[in-house]
Amino acid sequence: MRYELHYWSSIPGRGEFVRLALEEAAVPYLDVARAKGGEARMLAALGDASLSTPPFAPPFLKAGxxxxxxxxxxxxxxxxxxxxAPAGDAGRYFVHQLQLTLADFVAEIHDTHHPVAGGLYYEDQRPxxxxxxxxxxxNRLPxxxxxFERVLAAKPGKAAHLAGARTSYADLSLFQVVAGLRYAFPKALARAARKCPGVIALHDRVAKRPRIAAYLASERRLPFNQQGIFRHYAELDR
Amino acid sequence: MRYELHYWSSIPGRGEFVRLALEEAAVPYLDVARAKGGEARMLAALGDASLSTPPFAPPFLKAGxxxxxxxxxxxxxxxxxxxxAPAGDAGRYFVHQLQLTLADFVAEIHDTHHPVAGGLYYEDQRPxxxxxxxxxxxNRLPxxxxxFERVLAAKPGKAAHLAGARTSYADLSLFQVVAGLRYAFPKALARAARKCPGVIALHDRVAKRPRIAAYLASERRLPFNQQGIFRHYAELDR
Structure with a gap:
């Protein structure tokens, strides 16, 4: 069975967190909207009235x-x-907790350029x-x-991962958030990074993992741009 | 074993979604911060450097x-x-998906009165x-x-629950969101409710469930107020 990832074709966005997991797991998947006619197929699936478990928005994954x-x-x-993710309850729920904290962080990152309404242009909500x-x-970024620095510091010994003894989806997602912040808020991230060496080191280690490095060098990886969650507006990065 | 719920003592907030689940499940729990000296105990737990799975913020649950x-x-x-939640994969992940969609909704509800910064007063970000x-x-509320109306409509027969054949935590949470909107945005909710009779009916059914009804009538239920997520400012409810 091949998974189908349904997400907008032109932005890394929230879909990228799923792509990183699929790439690290080395499972076959079709990035539906990036194939010819794919975005229409995604929108049709999104509006499919016969779906008993309809998504509110992309991304969504079809798995059989x-x-x-x-x-x-x-x-x-x-x-x-x-x-x-770890198999035991403690690690499994903790990785999910970290992911949900990253989701909150990502929503706040998005709202820096869209504090009034997602349906309006940035230029209409600049002040x-x-x-x-x-x-x-x-305040929020630091x-x-x-x-996350505290989570790494709380682990005994040299913490190579946020939780457990292996790379989890939360590690992959923290990598993506740091990479996105480096694009969107280079100055603010550089300031915060001084106090978070463990987080930056984790980002660097994830980037070097063989499957992730191969993915990042491929055309499957979409560059950050001015349409997604992570946007660079110099006037917002003081 | 008795669970410990750690959450702010003066607001329903996000802790209320957990309380509703604990009450419906009829499991014993201590609402830590509402006991004498409890908020200090909660803050101590939040800052406990020895915790291997530290929370970013309340609510958190101690379970053994x-x-x-x-x-x-x-x-x-x-x-x-x-x-x-349903035991099968399809229903289990779907209920969680619904909950995460409600979490996004709740964050947007909060940001109507705090679009600039959670650390500033409402009066400092009124425009x-x-x-x-x-x-x-x-746009967003409708x-x-x-x-959620679509989710109920997609179920075969008379949909008594969002997913599966029993009350799930997503049903309880949707009840709380509707109740909160009725407090915060009575006009906007009344308008939207005309197109969402199923959602309103689900709210009413949850309120009448025996354990929930007993809880709502008890002192354990905190009333909505002007400090939490759901706040009523007449000028925001047009």
Missing amino acids: KLVIAQTANILLFLGDRHGL EAKRRAADFTA KYLGY | KLVIAQTANILLFLGDRHGL EAKRRAADFTA KYLGY
């Missing part, structure tokens, strides 16, 4: 008869199936964005990264 | 040696343990709140409720 939406939920599923981004870079 | 944070993650755990709330009431 299962249709699973919500990024963290897809990762919970892939984590269970493909060894991307509000400046205020929100100022709070984000001063708080979130500091939390 | 497990410490589980993030509302949806706590509900995933309680759903598995206490029959508040931005008005713009955000206008989009929320016109979209989210319409989605």
Whole structure:
């Protein structure tokens, strides 16, 4: 069985967290919307009235008869199936907790450039964005990264992963968040990074994992751009 | 073993979703912060450097040696343990998907009155709140409720629950969101409710479940107020 990932074709966005897990697990998948006519196929699936488990929004994953939406939920599923989360209860729920904290972080990152409405252009909410981004870079970004630094520091010995003894989907997602922040908020990230060497080191280790490195060098990896969650507006990065 | 729920003592907030699940499951729990000296105990647990699975923020649940944070993650755990989610993969992941969609909805509800920064007073972000709330009431609120109406409509026969044949934690949470919207946005909810009779009926059925009805009538249930997620500001509810 080949998985089908349904997500917008032009942005890394939330779909990228799923792609990283699929690539690290080395499971075959079709990136539906990036194939010819694929975005129409995705939208048809999204609006399919016969679906008993309809998604609210992309990304969603088709796995045989299962249709699973919500990024963290897809990762919970892939984590269970493909060894991307600890098997024991403590580690398994903790990895999911970390992922949900990253999801909150990602939503706040998005809202720095869209504090009023996702349906409006950035240019229509620039004053509000400046205020929100100022709070984000001063308070929220250091708080979130500091939390993940604390998680790594709380592990005995040299912490190579956020939880357990192997790479989990939360490690992959933290890599993506750091990479996205480096694109969107290079100045704020550089400041915060001084206090979070463990987080930065984890990002660097994930980037060097053989399957991830191969993926990042491939055309399957979409570059960050000005349409997604992570956008670079110099006036927001003080 | 008695669970310990750690959450702020003065607001329903995100802790309320956990309380509703604990009450429906009829499992014994201590609402830590509401006991004498409890909020200090909660804050001590939150800052405990020896915790290997530290929470980012309340709510968190102590279940024996497990410490589980993030509302949806706590509900995933309680759903598995206490029959508040279907046992099969399709239903189990779907209920979690619904919960995560409700979590997104709740975050957007919160940000109507705090679009700039959670650390600032509402009064310091009123113009931005008005713009955000206008989009929320016109677009987001009807979209989210319409989605849950669609989920109910997609079920064969008379849909008594969002998923499966029994009450799940997502049903309880949807009840709480509707109740909160009725407090915070009575006008906007009344408008949207006309197109979502199934959602409103589900709210009413949950309120009448024996354990939930007893809980709602007890002192354990905190009333909505102007400090939590659901706040009523007349100027935001057009």
